[in-house]
Amino acid sequence: MDRSIAHNAILRVNAYRHIRQRATRLIRSRSNATPKTARKGSGLSLDQHQRHLPFPNKYLTRHGRPQQESPALRFRLLTDSINKNLSPSDKDLQAWVQDFLSLGSLQLLRVYDCNEAIRILHNLDRKYSSNKNEDGRKKLEKLVELVRQALQSNSLPSTSHGSLHLLSYYKESRQYDKGLEFWNWLSGTNEAALNPLYVGAAIELLAVYGAGIDYCEDVYERTLAQQGDISSQYYFTPGAILPDRSKAIMIRGTSSGLLQGIISARLSYGKWQRAYLSLDTAFMLRPTQIVPRVLDLFVFERPIFEAISVFFMHCRGGNPVPEVTFSAILNSLKGLAGSLNDYNTKVRLIRTIFSVLEAYIGSGGSVNTIHLNIITAAVCSVIPSESVMTPVNILEGSKHLRNVIVDLFARLFGFFICRSVSPNLVTFGEVISQALHFGHFDVAKVAASDMLALGIVPKYSTATDMLKTAALLKDPQLLKTAWACIREISSARQGNTPKPQVWKSLTAAAQACGLESFVEDELQCLAPKNLLQARSAVQSVDETTAKHFYATQLKQDCLDGDQVHAFHHLCTEIDHSLNHVEDIQSGKFRDLLQYPINEPTTFKWPEVAEESWQRKLYDELTVEKGQKEPDLRSLSGDQSEDTIPAVSDTGVPFDELRYSNWKTINNLLIQAEAWERRSAASTDAAIKRKQASFQQKNPAGSSGPSAARYLPWMEQFKTFQQNNQDEQATHWTEDAWRRRIFRLRDTNYEFHADTSTVSLL
DSSP states (O other): OOHHHHHHHHHHHHHHHHHHHHHHHHHHHTOTTOOTTSSTTSOOOHHHHHHTSSSOGGGBOTTSOBOTTOHHHHHHHHHHHHHHHOOOOHHHHHHHHHHHHHHHHTTOOOHHHHHHHHHHHHHHHHHHHHTTOHHHHHHHHHHHHHHHHHHHTTOSOOOHHHHHHHHHHHHHTTOHHHHHHHHHHHHHHOGGGOOHHHHHHHHHHHHHHTOOHHHHHHHHHHHHHTTSOHHHHHHTSTTOOOSOTTSOOOOTTOOHHHHHHHHHHHHHTTOHHHHHHHHHHHHHHOTTOOOHHHHHHHHHHSOHHHHHHHHHHHHHTTOOOOHHHHHHHHHHHHHHHHHOOOHHHHHHHHHHHHHHHHHHHHTTOOOOHHHHHHHHHHHHTTOOOOOTTOOTTOSTTSOOHHHHHHHHHHHHHHHHHTTTOOOOHHHHHHHHHHHHHTTOHHHHHHHHHHHHHTTOOOOHHHHHHHHHHHHHHTOHHHHHHHHHHHHHHHHHHTSSOOOHHHHHHHHHHHHHHTOHHHHHHHHHTSOHHHHHHHHHHHHTOOHHHHHHHHHTTOOOSOOOHHHHHHHHHHHHHHHHHHHHTTTOOTTOOOOTTTSOOOOOSTTOOOOOSOHHHHHHHHHHHHSOTTOOOOOOSOSOSSOOGGGSOOBOTTSOBHHHHHHHHHHHHHHHHHHHHHHHHHSHHHHHHHHHHHHHHHHHHSOTTOOOOOSGGGSOHHHHHHHHHHHHHHHHHSOOOHHHHHHHHHHHTOTTOOOOOOGGGOOOO
16 A cells, blocks of 8 residues: 555544544533543443443444534433523423333333433422422423323333432422322332332331331331341341441441431331431441431420530531521521520530531531521521610620620631621621610621622611711711612612601601701702602601600610620630631531540530449440450551551541440430420420421321420520439449440330329429
8 A cells, every 4th residue: 555545544533533532522522420430541341431432332423523403412401401400491391201101101211311301300309399489390290290191101221310309399388199100100019129219218208108117117128128138137227336446337238318218207206216326327337428417306396405516416427517507406406595595505505506516517518608697697596685874895804895805706707608608688687786775886787887888788677777876976977878778779670769667767867867958958869759758758757756766766774794704705606616626627527536526515414424334335335345446556568459448538546436336325315305295285285285286287198397496496495404414413433324325325215204203304
């Protein structure tokens, strides 16, 4: 062959390969499902590599370019688009589902495609629910019904992940009858091969539907028994002994979702002891891989003091905490602080909030504006009241109280700003309102100035508070600024003049500042149709009315020096807590061996058992006779990978982590038993009220929510304090304490409270 011809042929082949590679890279970049390992040199076979592409190779032309007329390509590109923003039009969503069903009937879909499609439908429903888009949820319901029918007719590939999302969708959307019908089909088609991946979601659905705890327990036991692995059944049994407490353990054929489902069912039916034993199993098997939903169950179903203990146990292993769950914990602590009258107890609860924040960030959590607003509101509730008669140097040798408050919020806001979370209108509105309420007018002025400097336009209530601040400080400039904001808000919302009540507020503030002419000038700017009503409102304000506008904000009682010192000490502790996690970036973990979590004393259960008793019993229950103890000495030296103990992301060795969790579970069992015994009558009343309300909104036969969580904050806290005092007053011997733990950890133990002898709080 002529050399030039051969050379040109080689060039053409290389050019073709180059075009093919560029087209493949373009296709791969359009798919979110393509892992980084599915690239050249990843070690994957050609078939494995093609499964990661957004569509099979048969839809590529000979030049490596996609055929635009391919229905599979159109479906997958639209799937990618919907998955990115979750805001498809009704037309696109309906066309996408129709393509999905059509391709399924032609057997052109992978299992991955089916999983993704059902997951997207589930996430769309969650988005519509959070946005209160009922019309969108109704349209989505019809499309999901088509998908369910296609699954049950075997037109779509059978998928465990898809079944999980579909069962969760029916539970969250309260379509219990359809969910039960789908579950009956799943369990009836191949009952001998129930997948633990979706059985956990099915148990949650059955519990909410009201199928009964016995049926839920039966499904759980049958699923474990059908795995064919005796070790799976053994390790999921409370009290199972691990081969090595210092190592991670992998169990095939099981799922954390299965434990999540049975924990949810047990809590729903008041089986708190079994629920905590299942939680103990979860933390013993996978102390660093706990499903976030498990924490949600205890946060929303159990009393706040138990939920806090579970939260710290969760963070100790570096388990992720959802932002919504953390917001719920903060709200619970803020609500409890707001219901108490004792100032020192409130201060201790604020310390607890910052201890919770410290643990949350240390376990890799990310903060948001909602967290900032809740913490700000909680801190505002403990600001000491300021009197006009208060001496300037109320704190001996320290800053003035107002400067301490300003420095505190500057420190708090600065911490969140460093994490890309800026204070918003709600944040500043809370500070301004509470500063006025407690008589710190200078603080309110500083907050208003900072808010306007950030370009935040206040709402009516905040702008009115700014008018009051201007009147109390006799600040003409602040009055004009506040009125400019009110005019801007009125123009944007109504397109006309402010309401008569706002004109009265302006007149009262102007009289205090000596700016009566300013009000007259503003009246001259009004249109004739609005002038009469506004002038009538202005003329109705006399000297008595003007003083009433702001006189209610002044505190005539003397400032409590003990409160001031307690608040000053709180500010110092808050600064220390923020310093501990200042350098921890979002998604990173805190070394708990070097910087242990500062668990609060507010909800600390008294340790009646000596450390030697607990360690001895722990070894008896978790180590078989003759089993060799793991060597937990220094990891330095020549050690094989099999002999090195596992360590959590927070730096805690697994053996120590499991021991700490075991002790926490013991305390939780003791607390729960004391809580149920003392609050049984109050809890029963709360159950009846909540279930009566639940039955009005849900189908007959539904079980309704769990009970203990719905008692008022004050009753919960009083109950905890009484139980704590009783525990401290009881003298425990080692033998009595051991019998107590054995009883609470016995799966055959049943708690029965005599409600007739329990007095209401």
